[in-house]
Amino acid sequence: MQLKPYQKLPLATMVHIYNTTALLVINAISCFAIIVQIYKHELPCPLCLLQRIGFLAIGIGYLLNIVYKSQAKHYVMSNIAAAITILIAGRQVLLHIAPHDVGYGLPFLGLHLYTWVLMLATFVILLNSLFIYVFNDNIFLEPSNSISSLTHINRVVIVSYIALICLNMCLNFMECGLTQCVSDPIHYIYHDSIFSH
Amino acid sequence: MVLNFILLLAISISCKKPGLAEILFWLLIFYATLSFLHHSTDTLSLSF
Numbered sequence: 009m010q011l012k013p014y015q016k017l018p019l020a021t022m023v024h025i026y027n028t029t030a031l032l033v034i035n036a037i038s039c040f041a042i043i044v045q046i047y048k049h050e051l052p053c054p055l056c057l058l059q060r061i062g063f064l065a066i067g068i069g070y071l072l073n074i075v076y077k078s079q080a081k082h083y084v085m086s087n088i089a090a091a092i093t094i095l096i097a098g099r100q101v102l103l104h105i106a107p108h109d110v111g112y113g114l115p116f117l118g119l120h121l122y123t124w125v126l127m128l129a130t131f132v133i134l135l136n137s138l139f140i141y142v143f144n145d146n147i148f149l150e151p152s153n154s155i156s157s158l159t160h161i162n163r164v165v166i167v168s169y170i171a172l173i174c175l176n177m178c179l180n181f182m183e184c185g186l187t188q189c190v191s192d193p194i195h196y197i198y199h200d201s202i203f204s205h
Numbered sequence: 206m207v208l209n210f211i212l213l214l215a216i217s218i219s220c221k222k223p224g225l226a227e228i229l230f231w232l233l234i235f236y237a238t239l240s241f242l243h244h245s246t247d248t249l250s251l252s253f
Contacts, residue, residue, distance in 0.1 A: 054206065054244045061209045061237055068216055068230055075220050085230055092234060096241050170217045177210035189206055191244075 026139060027073040030086075030132075031165050034067040037128070038172045041121065042179065050113050051183055051193040055100045059125045060176055062093030066132055067169055074162055083136045090132040097126035209237055 041060055044050055052060065069086030073079070100122040104111040111120045119127075158166075183189065185197045212233040219225045 054240075057206050058209075058237060058241055058244070061206075061213065061233075064213050065230070065233060065237070068213075068220075068226070071217060071220055072223060072226060076223055081227075085227070088234060092237060092241070099241070099245055166217075170214070173210060173213045173217060177207060177214060180210055181207055184206055186207060188243075 023078045023143075024074070027070045027078065028162055028165055030135075031067050031070040031074065031169060034063060034070070035165065035168050035172055037063060038176065042172070042175060044114070044116075044121070045179065048114060051196070053100075053112055053191060053193065054189040055096055055103075056112070056122065057180060057189065058096045059093055059100075059122060062089055062096055062129070063125065064169075064173055064176070065089035066093065066129070071166060071169065074158070074166065080140070083140060087133050087136055090129040090136075093129040094126060094133075097122045097129060101126055206240065209233060209240065212236065 038060065041052070045052060066086045066089045068089065069082040069084075072082045072085070076082075100112070104120070104122075113121060116124065180189075182196045183193055187197075212229055216226050216229045216233065219229060
């Protein structure tokens, strides 16, 4: 019997690779947003911050899948976080959809970051749904993981995910403090001199 | 807004206890939605 390409690897390995890669991509996207913020001195607006939170929240489902057994509810958690992110990014796209509106922030590859977020969050929902559809219930029959069985790559990805949350939290605190963020921020409340060029 | 990140951090740290992580996740979704509604409608007051 001819095996399909995805059947040549053990299913547990494929599921593990999928979840680790997904969390890694979320880390990379969050890292990119922080780099843009620091080097371009482009302060995120409240909706941008909420999109960051939404994107990091998508990673929670993958994180739980890596640490524990792959479960349907973890994928649902990722999809719900992605749906909220779509709502927020969609709102921002609609705010700037008027003619001659230059949008918020610098575009990347011709599109603003919130438009990218809208597309990526949609892609997350499609990818998760497709993954569950293709592998059906088989991915939920794998044996449970334990924290001690995590590989070095898993540990690095998880630690960098937590570090990115901490970094985002610090930057958010420096920008807004404990008060509500302003709609169009132009400087940090605290330590503005650190990042200004 | 900072509270959202605090919740995210709490979830990622508490992933050793999946039950707690899930409760905090739903709390995060609830609070993030409230924050979004506040910024979209200016009818709610969430300063922290």
